[in-house]
Amino acid sequence: MSIDVSDLAALRVERVRAIAGRLRELRGPLLPILHAVQHELGHVDPADVPVIADVLNIAVAEVHGVVTFYRDFRREPGGRATVRICRAEACQAVGAEALAAHATRRLGVGFGETTSDRAISLDEVFCLGNCALGPAVQVDGTLHGRVSPARLDALLGEVATA
């Protein structure tokens, strides 16, 4: 038996509609809905936008404007793991730029990109609140401090094989 693409798309519409329906009563529901969609479905697809707009009874352009304003919302699927490297001042003071260069070289992608095997998405971030223990890196939400290039390689190795 095979499931065709239109079935998958219909399934996704149902899930997005359910998420939006569940949260629509909150005050200012749009950001919580977008976070929930991304959390449950991995990204906020352009096709999700009219569905959310419909549930909230607001313009499609408004939802689109919000999705594109915030750095957090991915508009295409990310990698299986997300690695975020802090590039703000306190981390720069202890070698964050060298670490960033090492990461892009080692993964062969730029910031905001995903490796071709879809294992890792590399993102930059401006401060993780770990500024006394930089360079700071977040791997799937877990914070790491004093990350040297060697330590980064070890962390990347762990997620690549996970």
Add this chain to the structure above:
Amino acid sequence: MVAERLTAAGADVVRTGSRGMLWLEPLVEVETPAGRVGYGPVAPEDVDGLVAAGMLAAPERPTRRAETSDSPEGGRVVHPGPASPAIRHGESGVYLGLVEDLPWMRRQQRVTFARVGVVDPLSADDYVTHGGLTGLRAALRTSPTAVVEAVVESGLRGRGGAGFPTGIKWRTVLGAEADVKFVCCNADEGDSGTFADRMLIEGDPFTLIEGMTIAAHAVGATEGYVYLRSEYPDAVETLTAAIGVARERGWLGERILDSDLTFDLHVRVGAGAYICGEETSMLESLEGKRGQVRAKPPIPALEGLFGRPTVVNNVLSLASVPAILADGAASYAALGVGRSRGTSVFQLGGNVARGGIVETAFGITLGELVEDLGGGTASGRPARAVQVGGPLGAYLPVEKFDLSMDYEAFTEAGAMLGHGGIVVFDDTVDMAAMARFAFSFCAEESCGKCTPCRVGAVRGVETIDRIRTGQDREKNLVLLEDLCELMTDGSLCAMGGLTPMPVRSAVQHFGEDFTR
């Protein structure tokens, strides 16, 4: 890991927040009759040796527990019996003696952070045992006006950056008529070099909840929101859990502590936009919109969230309120210098040997913080520059280390305290590169509403690139200054308005980096 090994060795381990001594983590504190004795940093493989040397020795009476730090490998051991002197020079881990006696702790006056690193963050009983709710109970016994005036008298000024008197803001909200009023906590903490909001929320979330509840009573608000940045997933989890516990205990909801006060609190997670720390942008974001800055007036105190009167305060401002109500405005106002009253929670970061949280009265010098407490650079090279107050704050040279840490002294020096973050750089820093970064950060994070900021920041990057590559250097330095003036005078908010501060201070104090 450390916690697991300690548990295996028979200790009763409790996880606390961080004491703020980040270079000593994972820190293990063992409760003894004399007080808590510290060991740190402790690696998992150190544990067996420490235990064998008597770390958990001879409990005459079982005390409650031992304790550790914030760090994921931590845990806290609370336990009995004086630590055996044998451990003092133990080979593994480092015996620190009584934690309260460490020079780093003795130099501090912990008021807002009194419980952080001491209590189990999610234990309501711990909270009450350590003085929690005293401020709220005192507030509920008096009128809203009396609470507002106490906050005015304390001299508390906003810790989020602008330093506006908190009590005066509350007075405006109290005086406004509306069907509903809000209390919003700004926990966006986007500034590089700042992490006190995170440490407070992860280490003692009930204090923030109590402070917001006092604010609600003071201004007549029924609903509160904490706008917490998405970069802090652990803080989101801890605060959400703490709000659940507070509801169960009747510290939130209807008839709080059997009074007439009704107030409930919700967490909203940001989405990776620095500008959403600006209060009107934060309100737009809370409403589910793009985080574009609103023109003021109207001020949020009168027309804030969904157009209703709204208190917007930083985490540290709100978390300082319970102590003010508990111990009296006068005791808070007794600390500090000039018009900077009370304590400030400074954060040492960047290239610093001993980074972490230092809460002390205003008036300590920059040099005392960086050298005495911070121990100079982590690299061991000479310190060259410090940036105080986040990405919009000034870069200061070591010649300014005698500067008093207070609002007025900093303003006079062409700098700002901001949220109290201090980032140290050693002599390898290229200050022209840092000035360029200030512009590129502004270009990246601008909300796009006004031209001086949106276009000025991009022009700034280009101009510095020309200066750095030696094209018409003199002419471009003049152009740079004109651009800074334009942004300062013409920007709608402090994002564009203050980006010139790091740039100009870099040119002023480190001019040689722009001419080589």
